[in-house]
Amino acid sequence: MSELDRYLRDHYLDGARFAAACGIPVETLQQLVDARLVPAPSYVVEDGILHSVVFGPFAAVDVTGGRYFHPGNAAWVALALRARDEHGEQAGAWLEARFRRRFADALAECDRAIGRLPDAFTDAGAPIADGLRARTDAAWTHFRQGVFGLCVADPSTERSIARKEVLQEVLARLSDNGIRREFDDDVRERLPALIDDYARAAMPFAPVEYSRSSRKRLVEDLRAALAVAA
Numbered sequence: 001m002s003e004l005d006r007y008l009r010d011h012y013l014d015g016a017r018f019a020a021a022c023g024i025p026v027e028t029l030q031q032l033v034d035a036r037l038v039p040a041p042s043y044v045v046e047d048g049i050l051h052s053v054v055f056g057p058f059a060a061v062d063v064t065g066g067r068y069f070h071p072g073n074a075a076w077v078a079l080a081l082r083a084r085d086e087h088g089e090q091a092g093a094w095l096e097a098r099f100r101r102r103f104a105d106a107l108a109e110c111d112r113a114i115g116r117l118p119d120a121f122t123d124a125g126a127p128i129a130d131g132l133r134a135r136t137d138a139a140w141t142h143f144r145q146g147v148f149g150l151c152v153a154d155p156s157t158e159r160s161i162a163r164k165e166v167l168q169e170v171l172a173r174l175s176d177n178g179i180r181r182e183f184d185d186d187v188r189e190r191l192p193a194l195i196d197d198y199a200r201a202a203m204p205f206a207p208v209e210y211s212r213s214s215r216k217r218l219v220e221d222l223r224a225a226l227a228v229a230a
Contacts, residue, residue, distance in 0.1 A: 002062040003207045004050065008043060011203065014066035015041070022077040029077070037080040037092060039143055041067035042150035043206070050208065053146045058208040070149035072156035099143060099158060100136040106162035107135060114163070114194075115170035139165070151203050151214070164201035171198055171218045178217030181225050191226060195219055 001009075013021060019029040032038045044051040044067050050060035083091040104127070111117045112125065119131035139161070142148060148155040152164045171194055172178070174187050183191065198218055205213040 004058075004060060005063045007204075007206050008045070008063065008068050011070070012043065012068035013071055014064070014068055016066075018069040018071070018074070021071060022074045024077065024081070032077060032080050035092065036144050037084065037095060038076045039069070039073050039149050039155070040146040041069050042146040043068040050206070052150065052206065052209060054150050055209045055212060069146075070155055072152075072154055073149055075156040096140060099140055102158040103136050103139050103162055104132055106159040107132070107166070109159070110162055110166035114166050115173070117166065117169075151205070153201055153203050160201070164198070167194060167198040167201055168214055168218060170194060171222065172214075175218065175222055175225075178221045178225075181228065183226070188226065191222065195222055195226075 015029060016026055019026045022029065029038075033040055040053065042053050045060050045063050045065045047065075048060055048063075050058045050063060052058065080091065080095060083095050087094045107117060107120060108125065108127070111121045116123075117131075117135075120128055120135055121132075122128060143161070148161050152161050154160040171191070174180075174191065174194075175183075195218065199215070202215050202219075204210075205215050210216055
């Protein structure tokens, strides 16, 4: 078994196993994906190529073909089934409105607890409509594409998704996206806890992606930089 195959088997479920975990036929899962009511697979392996929703295509030697879903997305399948039963043709609109509202609330919490989001909230914590809308637009798009299933350790709630995204943003801002090698004392004191929180919130990333990942820059490289700067 290749390292990449092992990563997918350890962290994801192929379409048949994911559908079984959700208690639905594969055909129903496909209908939900096609209707964009649930996140798309984060990885697709076919014809010896792994297609990553974030990083694009990679050679995939000795990797089992299939569509790979994060197990945490089962929560969104259950919600989509409920929405379809209760709202019919308006299920998509209901799901989008719910996601946007809850994601905006989660961002407000992160603005207070993790780091300022000055484009989306005032110093007093009041929402800034245009900035908050841009963030929820991007999050909704990435959610449906399957991006969060690739990069968020627990993509089952808006809160856990927002937390990972904001931790990454704050770390990138404080470290020039992992490039900075000299830090003010207050930043140096703050970074270790932020790095630890981000490491728990982010996925390990597939071996073929890791060198290009935010995890490498903001966990491995940044920890090394802090050790040198100490």
